[in-house]
Amino acid sequence: MLPSLESQASRNSSSISVQPEAESIGETVGLSGRLINVAEEERRHLARELHDDIGQRLSLLALNLDILSNEPNLEASVRAELERALAELKELATDVHNLSHRLHSTKLQHLGLPAALREVCRQMAGQHHIDIDLQADSSALPLAEDVSLCLYRVAQEALNNAIKHSHSKRVEVHFDNDHRRVLLQIKDFGVGFDPAAQVDGLGLATMQERLRMVGGTLAIRSIAGTGTELIAEAKTKDSRSATHAA
Template identity: 35%
Template sequence: MTARVPSSALADRDIMRVGSTLNTLLDRLTEDRARERLLAAQVISAQDEERARVARELHDSTAQILTAVMLQLGAAARESTTPALDARIVTLRELAAEALEEVRSLSHTMHPRVLDDLGLAAALEWLARQARAQGTMDVQVDACEFDPPIPASVAAALYRVAQEALRNATRHADAQRVDMRLRHEGTSAVLEVEDDGVGFDVALAEQRRPGMGLFSMRERVGLVNGQLSLRSVPRRGTRVVATVPLTT
C-alpha cells in the first residue's frame, strides 16, 4: 500500500481532488492495518503472559497441593489397620496421581518450562513425546543446535507454530506420521512440520475452519518478522514452513 497518486501543477483540478482523496484513503487504510497489527501483537502477548501465569500457578500451587495429598494418603495407608480402608486409600492415591499428571501436562501445554530452560529443540522433542504417548501417530524431530541460542521471542513463536501444526495433524489430518525439522538457513531459523495426512484445501480452510489456527500461526510468525508458508494437497498431506530471521 505504498503507491500514491502524484501531484502535478499541470493536472486538472478535479483530478487533483480525486487523487488527494484517494491518497487520504490509502493513508488511512495503512494506518488501520498498522493498528490492527499492533492490536494482534498485544492480544498474542497478553495470551502468552496469561498462559505463563496459569502454568506457573498450576506447577507451583496446584501440583504441590496434589503432591501433599499423596504424601498424606501414604501416611494414612501406613497407619491403617482396616483392609477396606486400605483399598479406599489406594484408590484415592491413584486418582490423586492421575490428577497430578494431568496438571503437569496442562502446565507444560500452557507454557512449557523446557522451552525456557533447555531451548526450542528440547521443547519440540517434548511435544513429539507427548503426541506419541497419546495415540498411534509417529512423530519424529530433527533439530539442529543454535549457537547463540534462538532468541526467546522467536523460539516461542516457532514452538506455537509446531504445537498448532501438530494439533491439526492429530485432530483433522488423520496422519500416521509427522516430521518436525528445525534448521539454520543463512541468517534465519526454519521450522518445517510435515504430515502424511488427508490434506485439505488451504484457501477454503482459511475461510471455513478458523479453529485450525492458520491465522494465529501467520500472526505469530509475522510478529517476529518471519514468513509462514503452507502447502496442502487433498490425500497427500500438509507441510508448514516458518522462516524467521535471527538478526534485526
C-alpha cells in the same frame, strides 16, 4: 486483515477507540500482536499458578493418601479404594504438570527451542499414541527469545492440528537454523485440507501473525489424501539486526 479480529474490534470500538474509516492495516495487525502478547502473559501466569499452587496441593494430597493407604489395620476393600484413588490422583498431577509446561515451557526458557520441541513431541506422542519423528540439531545457534517462543507456539498448534484433523499416525518435525534464518517444518500423512477455506478454524491466522511479529513467514502445502506440510521460517537475531541496520 483477519476478519475475526476486525469484527471484534468493531464490536468493542468504544473501549479500544477504533475508527473503522481511518484504521490502517498496520493498526489492525498491531492490535492482533498486542492481543497475542497479552495471551502469552496470561499463559505464564496460569502456568505459575498450576505449578506453584495446584501442583503442590495435589502432591501433598497424594502423600497423605499414600500414608493412609499404608495403615496396618485397614480393611482390604478400603485399602484397594485408597490405592485406586491415589493412582488417579497421580495421573491428575501429571496432567496438571504437563498442562503447566504447555502453557509456559521452562525448557524453552532455560534450554532452548530444540529441547522444548523434544519435550512437546514426546508428550504429544505418548498422550495420543502417534509416532512423531523430530529432527533437531541440539548444537543449533541460540535464538532470540521472541523467535523461540513464536516457533514453539507454531509447533504446538501445528501438531495439535495434525493430531485432531489429519487422522495421520505419523508426523515429521524438522528444525534447523544457521546465522541467517531458522526453519521449522511439520508434515503429516493424513487426509489433507484446503488451507484457504480453514484459516480461522485451524489457528492459521494466529500462526501467521506470530511469525509476522518476528519478521517470519508461513507456508502451507496440503493435498487431499496425501497430507499437509507446514513451513515456518524466521530470521535469526543477527539477520534481523543486519536488516534493521541496512
